[in-house]
Amino acid sequence: MPSIAENLLGLIGRRVIPLRKDIHDASKIINDIFYWSCISPFKGKPIRFKASIYEMVKAGNNAVPIIAVISLFVGIILALQSAYQLKKFGALIYVANLVGVSITRELGPILTAIIVSGRSGSAFAAEIGSMKAAEEIDALTSMGINPVRFIVVPKLIALMVMLPVLTIFSDVIGIFGGFLLAVTALDIHPYNYFQQTMNSLLIKDIMTGLIKAWAFGIVITAVGAYQGFKVEGGAEEVGRRTTSAVVSSIFLVIVFDLFFTVLFYYFT
Amino acid sequence: MEKAIEVQGLVTHYGHREILKNLSFTIPRGMATVILGGSGCGKSTLLKHLIGLLKPTRGEIRFNGQDITGMKEEELNEVRKKMGVLFQGAALLNSMTLADNVALPMREHTKLKESTIQIMVRMKLELVDLSGFENLYPSQLSGGMKKRAGLARAMALDPEFLFFDEPSAGLDPVTAAGLDELILKLKDVFKMTIVVVTHELPSVFMIADYVIMLDAGEVIFKGTLDELKASDNTRIRMFLDRKPEREAYSPEDYFRIIAGD
Numbered sequence: 001m002p003s004i005a006e007n008l009l010g011l012i013g014r015r016v017i018p019l020r021k022d023i024h025d026a027s028k029i030i031n032d033i034f035y036w037s038c039i040s041p042f043k044g045k046p047i048r049f050k051a052s053i054y055e056m057v058k059a060g061n062n063a064v065p066i067i068a069v070i071s072l073f074v075g076i077i078l079a080l081q082s083a084y085q086l087k088k089f090g091a092l093i094y095v096a097n098l099v100g101v102s103i104t105r106e107l108g109p110i111l112t113a114i115i116v117s118g119r120s121g122s123a124f125a126a127e128i129g130s131m132k133a134a135e136e137i138d139a140l141t142s143m144g145i146n147p148v149r150f151i152v153v154p155k156l157i158a159l160m161v162m163l164p165v166l167t168i169f170s171d172v173i174g175i176f177g178g179f180l181l182a183v184t185a186l187d188i189h190p191y192n193y194f195q196q197t198m199n200s201l202l203i204k205d206i207m208t209g210l211i212k213a214w215a216f217g218i219v220i221t222a223v224g225a226y227q228g229f230k231v232e233g234g235a236e237e238v239g240r241r242t243t244s245a246v247v248s249s250i251f252l253v254i255v256f257d258l259f260f261t262v263l264f265y266y267f268t
Numbered sequence: 269m270e271k272a273i274e275v276q277g278l279v280t281h282y283g284h285r286e287i288l289k290n291l292s293f294t295i296p297r298g299m300a301t302v303i304l305g306g307s308g309c310g311k312s313t314l315l316k317h318l319i320g321l322l323k324p325t326r327g328e329i330r331f332n333g334q335d336i337t338g339m340k341e342e343e344l345n346e347v348r349k350k351m352g353v354l355f356q357g358a359a360l361l362n363s364m365t366l367a368d369n370v371a372l373p374m375r376e377h378t379k380l381k382e383s384t385i386q387i388m389v390r391m392k393l394e395l396v397d398l399s400g401f402e403n404l405y406p407s408q409l410s411g412g413m414k415k416r417a418g419l420a421r422a423m424a425l426d427p428e429f430l431f432f433d434e435p436s437a438g439l440d441p442v443t444a445a446g447l448d449e450l451i452l453k454l455k456d457v458f459k460m461t462i463v464v465v466t467h468e469l470p471s472v473f474m475i476a477d478y479v480i481m482l483d484a485g486e487v488i489f490k491g492t493l494d495e496l497k498a499s500d501n502t503r504i505r506m507f508l509d510r511k512p513e514r515e516a517y518s519p520e521d522y523f524r525i526i527a528g529d
Contacts, residue, residue, distance in 0.1 A: 134362070
């Protein structure tokens with residue numbers, strides 16, 4: 001009969017030992033992604049440029065409509081909610097500041113990242129997972145082609161480029177949403193709103209948002225690839241891994257957001 | 269008989285379970301070797317070790333005298349360029365056309381001009397009777413056509429060694445026989461060393477020059493086809509005569525099983 005202490009240690013062990021393998025697998029994927037995207041291009045193994053463009057179209061261009069609609073709505077909501085408070089002080093014009101700063105610094109990048117996690121993070125995990133289940137990954141390896149270089153690196157390049165681009169787009173549309181509401185429902189003069197936005201926005205605000213977006217792109221690709229390569233069985237596991245890819249990439253995006261926000265708060 | 273591949277003391281585990289138990293054999297050059305065995309005997313695992321996808325716990329696998337088990341990825345890739353593999357489900361990349369699939373190894377590993385690659389692709393597809401299907405996607409093909417396309421891709425770099433994982437699995441007898449004939453043709457024309465993993469007896473009788481039989485992770489037979497047919501080992505006879513395995517339980521054992529204790 002094991003003692004309570006032994007049971008407790010056993011319990012911790014059962015939780016921690018599988019985690020160790022997960023950490024090992026995750027660091028291996030991150031290491032591979034880093035090697036095949038940053039080091040091997042200088043060793044004569046170029047990045048697949050055409051495939052990267054194709055991924056950019058899939059992950060970036062095709063996400064434009066949904067990001068446009070959501071950013072527009074969020075811009076309108078934000079303007080309405082801030083007007084609700086600001087009109088008590090007769091400071092309605094500051095709606096422009098609030099919308100501009102919160103969208104560029106925070107909401108633009110995070111909304112974009114969450115939409116891209118849902119669209120592309122899940123697609124990456126499902127694609128890699130079903131390739132694994134159909135032995136396509138083994139086939140690539142047996143042809144002497146590294147699967148990370150062949151599949152993951154073009155996706156990484158695509159998201160590193162497209163996430164900041166989509167974020168700029170989301171910023172513009174979001175601010176435009178706020179503007180629309182302000183000039184119609186709040187009776188603010190369009191020129192005044194425009195001037196107020198221009199005065200409140202700093203290059204710093206936009207840049208920090210873009211740096212975040214760039215980092216989110218890496219997080220989403222890495223999580224999607226990690227979950228995809230973890231698929232061992234068949235269709236059911238592909239589904240499970242796809243779900244966890246979306247959940248964990250949204251979670252990690254928010255963790256990284258917190259990290260960067262704290263960093264920028266103190267160091268810019 | 270010249271050695272092409274030499275396996276020595278190969279032991280491998282999945283978790284704590286021992287799958288391959290100290291295998292040693294050689295695969296002769298320029299012949300068709302069949303690795304035969306029932307389901308779950310470890311033959312697919314063995315194939316994955318031979319093509320370098322899995323690393324064994326112990327033992328050596330030598331291609332032309334070079335041990336691949338301890339190799340770094342880059343060195344292993346050099347050996348892999350001399351291998352072609354046809355996977356069980358053909359494993360064509362679904363996002364690419366047939367032509368791109370066949371061209372893939374050439375584009376990745378050679379500096380040939382695009383026009384040359386196109387000609388080579390047509391040659392390879394002609395070899396497997398798939399001319400005119402260049403621009404189709406794998407999902408538009410039948411099972412037999414996929415396998416032949418997979419074979420064209422495996423042959424893309426004119427490999428020295430060609431591996432087949434259950435080539436006739438999931439095919440009707442006529443299509444399977446066609447594929448077997450193709451394998452024979454490749455062996456005779458290109459003098460490749462061919463390794464086929466299968467449990468289909470008609471295929472074995474048609475293509476095998478040399479047979480290695482596995483049972484429960486051990487080699488129970490190695491020799492020519494005639495020696496196999498003449499063997500009086502019970503396991504081999506059961507396999508060749510298609511006899512089902514009878515599990516003899518004592519009444520006590522049976523009671524224990526159904527009582528779930």
